[in-house]
Amino acid sequence: MALEIDRIVAVRGERVVFGPLSHCVAQGGAALLVGPNGSGKSTLLRILAGLGRIEAGAVRWMGEDTLADRAAHGARVAYVGHLDAVKPALTARENLGAGAEAGLAAMALDHLADEPVRFFSAGQKRRLALARLVCREAAIWLLDEPTLGLDTASVARFGDMLARHRAAGGVVLAATHLPLPLPDAMELRLG
Amino acid sequence: MSLFFSIVGRDLRLSLRHGADTLAALLFFVITAALFPLAIGPAPETLARLAPGIIWVCALLAALLPLDRLFGADFDDGTLDQLLLAGLPSALVALAKALSHWLVTGVPLLLVAAPVGLMLNIDPDTLPVLLLGLLPGTALLSLFGSLGAALVLGARRGGVLLPLLVLPLAAPVLIFGVAAADATAISQDPTAPLLFLAALFAGALPLCPLAAGAGLRSAAE
Numbered sequence: 001m002a003l004e005i006d007r008i009v010a011v012r013g014e015r016v017v018f019g020p021l022s023h024c025v026a027q028g029g030a031a032l033l034v035g036p037n038g039s040g041k042s043t044l045l046r047i048l049a050g051l052g053r054i055e056a057g058a059v060r061w062m063g064e065d066t067l068a069d070r071a072a073h074g075a076r077v078a079y080v081g082h083l084d085a086v087k088p089a090l091t092a093r094e095n096l097g098a099g100a101e102a103g104l105a106a107m108a109l110d111h112l113a114d115e116p117v118r119f120f121s122a123g124q125k126r127r128l129a130l131a132r133l134v135c136r137e138a139a140i141w142l143l144d145e146p147t148l149g150l151d152t153a154s155v156a157r158f159g160d161m162l163a164r165h166r167a168a169g170g171v172v173l174a175a176t177h178l179p180l181p182l183p184d185a186m187e188l189r190l191g
Numbered sequence: 192m193s194l195f196f197s198i199v200g201r202d203l204r205l206s207l208r209h210g211a212d213t214l215a216a217l218l219f220f221v222i223t224a225a226l227f228p229l230a231i232g233p234a235p236e237t238l239a240r241l242a243p244g245i246i247w248v249c250a251l252l253a254a255l256l257p258l259d260r261l262f263g264a265d266f267d268d269g270t271l272d273q274l275l276l277a278g279l280p281s282a283l284v285a286l287a288k289a290l291s292h293w294l295v296t297g298v299p300l301l302l303v304a305a306p307v308g309l310m311l312n313i314d315p316d317t318l319p320v321l322l323l324g325l326l327p328g329t330a331l332l333s334l335f336g337s338l339g340a341a342l343v344l345g346a347r348r349g350g351v352l353l354p355l356l357v358l359p360l361a362a363p364v365l366i367f368g369v370a371a372a373d374a375t376a377i378s379q380d381p382t383a384p385l386l387f388l389a390a391l392f393a394g395a396l397p398l399c400p401l402a403a404g405a406g407l408r409s410a411a412e
Contacts, residue, residue, distance in 0.1 A: 051272060051411045070408075075278030083269025089208035090201075097197055132273075 002027040003048070003140060003171050008057030010043050017043050020057060023188050025173065028166045030185035033175040039191025041175035042082070045142045048173060049079045061140070078138035080146050084129040088118035092128055096135050103131035106161050107154065123149045130158055133165075141165060143174040155181060194279050195287050202291035212257065217299050220253035224307045235312045242311035243321050243372030247365050249307075250300050250325060254332040255357060257296055259350045261288055261340045266410060275411055281404030289337035289400065297329030320375040324368040324385060327392040334392075334399040335360040341406030363391060 002025060009019030017040035025031050033041040046052035048059055050070045059066045066073040086095045093100045093113045104110050107127040117125060126149050133141055141162075147155050159181025162172055173188075174180055206213045227245045228238060265271040274284050304325055308318050339357035343349035371384035 046411075049272070049276060051275060053412045071278055071280045074276035077276050079272060079276055081269050081272060083272075085269035085273045087201075087205060087268070087270070089205055094201070094204065097201070 002029070002062060003173075004060040004063075005048070006058045006060060008047065008059060009055045010040055010047060010052065011055045012043070018190050019055075021190070022057075023186075025171050025186070027169045027171065030162070030166060030172040030174070030182045031188045032180065032182060032185040033173065033188050033190060035190035041190055042144050044190065045079070045081075045144050045173065045175055048140070049077045049142050050074055051079075076138055077140045077142060078133045078136040079142045079144075080129050080133065081144045084125045085132075086117050086120075086125050086128050089116065091116055092120075092131075095128060096132055099135035099137065103133070103135040106134045106157065107131040108157060123151060123154070126150055127154055130161070134161060139170050141170060141172045141174075143172065143176075145176055145178070146174060147176065147178050147180060194277055195283055198274065198277070198279075198284065198287040199291045199294070202288065203294060206291070206295045212260070213295055213299075216253045216256045216296050217303055219256055220249050220300055220303060221307060223249045223252065224311065228311070239312045239314055240376070242308055242313035243317060243376070244369050245311060246304055246308055246313075246321060247325075247328070247368050247372075250304065250329065251332060251358070251361055251365060253300060254292075254296050254329065254336060255354055257292065258336045258340045258353055258357070261292055261337060262344050262407065262410075263340070263349070266344055271407065272411060275407065281407050282400040283404070285337055285341055285403035285407060286400035289333045289403070292337060293330050293333035297333050300329055301325050314376055317372050317375045320381045320385075321368075321372040324371045324381075324388055327388045328364050328368045331364045331388070331392055331395055332357075332361060334395040335364075338399045338403045338406070341403035341410070344406060344410035364388065367391070 005021060005023040007020040007022050010017040023031065033044060035041055043052055047054050050066055050073045061073065061076060091114050092104060092109055095117055096103050104113050107130055109127055109131060112124065117128065120128065130146060147158060150158065162182055166172060172182065174182060224245055227241070231237060231241065262271060265274060275281055301322065304322060305318060308321060313321070335357050339353050342356060343352045346352060367384040367387040371381040374381040374384065
């Protein structure tokens with residue numbers, strides 16, 4: 001199993017958010033996190049990225065504990081959170097940094113490449129945040145409501161991105177309330 | 192290494208785009224220093240005597256101004272998560288931020304300190320020693336500042352807490368920096384206080400980013 005979640009428990013304040021939770025995702029596999037608001041979907045994604053804290057259990061990638069070397073694990077992960085993490089003062093190309101061309105092409109933002117992002121609409125900013133996934137060349141994609149605010153054409157393009165990533169052996173975990181272009185994704189129910 | 196410099200380069204580019212924010216610290220430095228002759232009187236001897244202290248205190252306060260946004264901006268828009276996932280240890284992320292703070296705030300302060308010193312009628316022999324002290328001094332302020340900024344990240348009213356954390360840390364820097372300039376003014380050897388500054392820098396360079404990195408991690412949690 002590529003990504004192995006082994007009996008993890010997440011605690012916020014004094015309250016157990018979820019757990020113990022176990023799940024496995026094979027290479028090229030996908031998991032859809034479903035559950036009501038506050039059930040810990042975002043918390044789980046942040047834990048898998050190595051950003052969040054777990055009280056118990058372990059997350060393993062190819063049998064290796066991901067918390068052992070958080071910097072190395074970070075390089076394996078591409079994370080899209082609620083926030084787009086784009087700088088309005090920079091152009092789309094500058095926001096993406098290395099490998100910008102592939103990302104801009106994947107999300108059809110080529111024509112806006114040298115436009116400052118402060119002129120972008122909310123949906124275009126979201127597309128830019130998703131374009132970063134392609135630039136990162138990471139094996140694990142962690143997506144928190146990725147298609148929020150996207151038009152149908154962009155969702156289709158995003159579906160192609162996901163399919164290519166999984167065909168190359170990548171892993172996708174996504175939390176969403178909207179239908180995602182992720183065929184045969186396992187459901188992981190929280191809460 | 193290229194990742195490290197891409198963080199620095201990105202920050203420098205952002206500072207250029209937000210030119211007004213970048214200049215604010217510098218203008219603050221010039222204006223606060225210019226207030227002293229108005230407050231303590233324009234007597235040239237008094238000003239010359241106080242000039243190193245005035246410049247150090249003003250530089251210290253000016254360096255604090257942009258600290259609030261050093262990590263705050265990245266924390267608010269989600270960029271901090273991306274930085275922590277860039278594949279660098281969090282300490283190096285913090286060091287990159289400290290370096291960009293120094294390049295954007297410390298170096299300009301260093302450049303403006305000379306004309307401001309002359310404005311305050313500083314002794315021409317003291318000026319080079321003052322600047323020599325400000326060189327590690329401003330770098331130390333960036334390191335301590337990044338430490339403080341990382342620690343208060345995500346805290347309510349962090350901007351108020353920040354000077355309370357950083358200013359005590361900066362006190363030794365101020366003491367040795369002014370001591371070096373004062374020693375020259377009374378024709379003594381300034382080597383010892385300058386070496387103390389260098390030693391502080393050598394200690395802070397590895398320790399501050401480590402602590403700041405841990406602060407960034409816990410802010411992200």
